[in-house]
Amino acid sequence: MKTWKSSLTLNKNAKKYVLKDIENIGKNLVKKFPKGKFILAGSLAYDEGNVEVKNNKAYYKSDVDIFVILPFFSFVRAIFFNKKKFIKSCNLVVEKADIFFVWKPLLKLKMHAIAGKDLKTGKRFFSGMSKKVRKEIYFNGMKRAYLNLILATKENQTEHLANSTVYAIRAKMIEEATNDDIFSLKQSRIWLKRQKYFDKNTTKVFDNGLKYKLTGEKFVWNKKDLEEIKHGIDTLFLSSKFPFLSQFNVQYYFYMLKKGNFPSIFVNFCKQLLLSLQAYATASLTNESREYKRADRLFKKIVNENPSPQLLKEISLYNVFKR
Secondary structure (H helix, E strand, C coil), X not given: CCCCCCCCCCCCCCHHHHHHHHHHHHHHHHHHCXXXXXXXXXXXXXXXXXXXXXXXXXXXXXXXXXEEEECHHHHHHHCCXXXXXXXXXXXXXXXXXXXXXXEHHHHHCXXXXXXXXXXXXXXXXXXXXXXXXXXXXXXXXXXXXXXXXXXXXXXXXXXHHHHHHHHHHHHHHHHXXXXXXXXXXXXXXXXHHHCCCCCHHHHHHHHHHHHHHHHXXXXXXXXXXXXXXXXXXXXXXXXXXXXXXXXXXHHHHHHHHHCCCCCCCCXXXXXXXXXXXXXXXXXXXXXXXXXXXXXHHHHHHHHCCCCCHHXXXXXXXXXXXXX
């Protein structure tokens, strides 16, 4: 077995507990995939993880995501690997943890983007990004920003509002940078201070969201804050210079084919979907029936039917449009 070394530097209070947990996962992964390269991604990789220590054990509020880069035969074997069982065997107290397997040539072709920290060396790792991947990150970021805002209007959860600010800023940063700074919350705060899109009030609300994700410090949100976030996301969306991809995802195509329809080549799905989500966010804030009707009309242009829980589930949009 390979010698396991780690030089990760994390939150001082939780450092020894986090290092112990991560090293434990790493050692077990090395046993399973000796030819793999292991990358810790997400906020923990940037020393920004939200971890609480209780009774000499780390409790993770931040996600624990590890990418395993593999050659072909190891990658094929990984398809049958039981990730849930493996994570459970590592005894992590975490809300969300996952392991992602990536075939090595995809990184060389820049068809996949990975940013984080190499678990063997402790050094930062960044695979680079093609223009296509940057567009996908932008689209998914804006989509999740609107989805989280819609959820926040219904459930009034700080987590949704904070996620909304993070995804929107990350989406905008991807237009202006090609390095891995976009995945760092600290860099997002630096960008927020320098940007010229928001006024002082909107900047403050977005900074509160970033601070919550960094420190877990909770804030009292009101309806005006939700409106400020909606205004901020709209501003970033409308100022975008990224040309949109004309396709969305496999689930969308499967859904259309199953219904006996073909995806329209005359509709830019990505742009139309974001316009629909923008309209649903407005409707959720105002709770006016005419706004919901307008949003339904925009959505109907994509799949030629009104949104339903089943439809949203099948094209991976979640059930966020309950009235």
